[in-house]
Amino acid sequence: MSLSDTSSVLSDRLLQYVRLVRADKPIGAALLLWPMLWTLWIVSEGKPSWAVLTVFVFGTFLMRSAGCAINDFADRHIDGAVERSRNRPIVTGAVSPREAVMVAIGLSIVSFLLVLTMNRFTIALSFVGVGLAFLYPFTKRVTHWPQLFLGLAFGWAVPMVSAAETGEINRVAWLFYFLAIVWALAYDTIYAMVDRSDDIKLGVKSTAILFAEHDVSIVMGLQCIVLAGVAMIGFASGLRWFFLIGLIVAGAVLLKQWQLIKTREPAKCFRAFMLNNPMGGFIFLGIFFDFFTRRMMS
Numbered sequence: 001m002s003l004s005d006t007s008s009v010l011s012d013r014l015l016q017y018v019r020l021v022r023a024d025k026p027i028g029a030a031l032l033l034w035p036m037l038w039t040l041w042i043v044s045e046g047k048p049s050w051a052v053l054t055v056f057v058f059g060t061f062l063m064r065s066a067g068c069a070i071n072d073f074a075d076r077h078i079d080g081a082v083e084r085s086r087n088r089p090i091v092t093g094a095v096s097p098r099e100a101v102m103v104a105i106g107l108s109i110v111s112f113l114l115v116l117t118m119n120r121f122t123i124a125l126s127f128v129g130v131g132l133a134f135l136y137p138f139t140k141r142v143t144h145w146p147q148l149f150l151g152l153a154f155g156w157a158v159p160m161v162s163a164a165e166t167g168e169i170n171r172v173a174w175l176f177y178f179l180a181i182v183w184a185l186a187y188d189t190i191y192a193m194v195d196r197s198d199d200i201k202l203g204v205k206s207t208a209i210l211f212a213e214h215d216v217s218i219v220m221g222l223q224c225i226v227l228a229g230v231a232m233i234g235f236a237s238g239l240r241w242f243f244l245i246g247l248i249v250a251g252a253v254l255l256k257q258w259q260l261i262k263t264r265e266p267a268k269c270f271r272a273f274m275l276n277n278p279m280g281g282f283i284f285l286g287i288f289f290d291f292f293t294r295r296m297m298s
Contacts, residue, residue: 016089016094016095017089017095017103019088019089019094020068020069020072020088020089020090020095020100020103021064021065021066021068021069021103021107022064022065022068023065026061027274027277028064028067028068029060029061029064029065030277030280030281031154031183031184031187031276031277031280032060032063032064032154032157033057033060033280034277034280034281034283034284035154035155035157035158035176035177035179035180035183035280036056036060036157036158036161037284037287038176038230038280038283038284038287039158039161039162039172039173039176040052040053040056040161040162040165041284041287041288041291042172042176042233042234042237042287043161043162043165043166043170043172043173044165044166045237045291046287046288046290046291046292046294046295047291047295048165049164049165051117052118052161052164052165055114055115055117055118055164056157056160056161056164058111058114059111059114059115059157060157062107062108062110062111062114063107063108063111063129063130063133063157065107066103066104066105066107066108066111066133067104067133067134067136067137067153069100069101069103069104069107070100070101070104070133070134070137071136071137072088072089072090072100073090073097073100073101073104073137074137074138075137076090076091076097076100078202078204079091081198081201081202082195082198082199082202083195083198084194084195104134108130108133111126112126112130118163118164119163119164119167121163121167121168122160122163122164125156125159125160125163126160128156129153129156129157129160132149132152132153132156133153135149135153136149136150136152136153140204140205140206141204141205142205143205144205144206144207144209144210145205145207145210146188146205146206146207147184147185147188147189147192147206147207148181148185148207150184150185150188151180151181151182151183151184151185151188152181154180154184155177155180155181155184156177158173158176158177158180159173159174159177161173172233172237175229175233176233178229179225179226179229179230182222182225182226182229183222183223183226183276183280185207185222186219186222186223186226186276187273187276188207189206189207189208189211189215189218189219189222190208190219190257190261190269190272190273190276191269191270191273192206192207192208192209193208193215193261193264193266193269194266194269194270194273195208195266196208196209196266197266215261215264216258216261216262216264219261220254220257220258223254223257224254227247227250227251227254230247230283231247234247234286234287234290239286239287239290239291240290241290242285242286242289242290242293243286243287243290244286245286246282246283246284246285246286246287246289247283247286249282249286250279250280250282250283250286253275253278253279253282254279256272256275257272257275257276257279260272260275
């Protein structure tokens with residue numbers, strides 16, 4: 001094999017691994033990132049440690065990628081029957097199930113090496129996070145609440161970042177963890193609404209199926225709990241005008257979500273799911289600029 005052929009093969013393998021871990025679709029990592037950043041900025045009063053910030057940003061992307069690999073391994077026998085996932089690398093044979101497991105383990109190890117730079121409490125909490133990340137993909141076969149388990153796994157960075165930054169998990173961090181779980185339950189139910197018809201045929205369980213005709217009202221109720229909870233924490237922490245602006249814009253995004261999902265059309269539900277990224281981002285920008293302007297004026 002010539003050097004150019006070898007290079008071509010390696011490039012193709014790399015591309016397949018990128019697709020396996022969804023590095024080309026960073027929405028999932030962003031949804032992990034926002035609650036962690038909300039928490040970090042508030043527990044640090046707007047002055048987070050650069051070391052903690054760096055470790056958790058990279059760790060979030062790594063563990064989300066590991067979760068995608070193990071998720072595709074768990075779903076390898078059903079993804080081919082679902083329109084949205086039938087071209088995933090394991091389904092097409094571009095990546096073997098064994099490769100997917102090894103990629104997930106490798107990414108988890110790199111993430112753990114980053115966590116080793118934090119305090120012992122944070123290191124201990126990381127084992128829970130890995131367990132939740134590897135458990136979630138298998139829950140959709142036994143319960144209609146896999147979205148709840150996703151929230152438990154996705155939100156675990158919240159208590160971890162509090163432990164890393166302050167040495168403890170305070171009340172604010174536990175409240176944000178609860179809100180991260182509720183938020184994941186909402187946005188992943190919207191995501192499951194995209195696949196509902198396929199999932200019913202395959203016997204895959206989800207909250208979108210469980211909630212049935214009440215899905216839209218429940219999702220919007222959960223989203224309102226998130227927005228109200230973040231508002232309560234922020235105002236209690238002394239945040240004011242920039243934070244309020246961020247909440248108002250996030251509320252407008254939430255209204256657009258409702259307009260999209262009330263039709264229950266899969267394409268519109270997917271667009272509504274994607275809107276959770278700017279929703280979380282606007283909340284963070286409100287928190288960030290409120291603390292930033294406070295420092296500038298002090």
